[in-house]
Amino acid sequence: MIDPRNMGLRDWADSVILVVGDAWAFGRLEDETQWREWATGFVRSSDFAGRVVPDPYQFEDWREWAMRVYPMLEVANA
Numbered sequence: 001m002i003d004p005r006n007m008g009l010r011d012w013a014d015s016v017i018l019v020v021g022d023a024w025a026f027g028r029l030e031d032e033t034q035w036r037e038w039a040t041g042f043v044r045s046s047d048f049a050g051r052v053v054p055d056p057y058q059f060e061d062w063r064e065w066a067m068r069v070y071p072m073l074e075v076a077n078a
């Protein structure tokens with residue numbers, strides 16, 4: 001559903017907000033250079049706080065991180 005392969009960063013982030021019920025915890029991504037900070041809020045949101053979500057600071061590219069995370073979104077949305 002939210003496969004980042006054919007999406008831009010902002011489009012993907014906006015799609016994530018629609019799926020995560022706790023989106024107020026991290027809000028909308030306004031500055032793409034701040035993707036790691038945005039992703040940290042996502043990781044800390046109540047929907048994912050109990051899961052082992054990859055640390056965004058361990059990735060150079062947002063898409064690499066998103067490819068590891070999006071299967072968790074599929075499970076959360078099921």
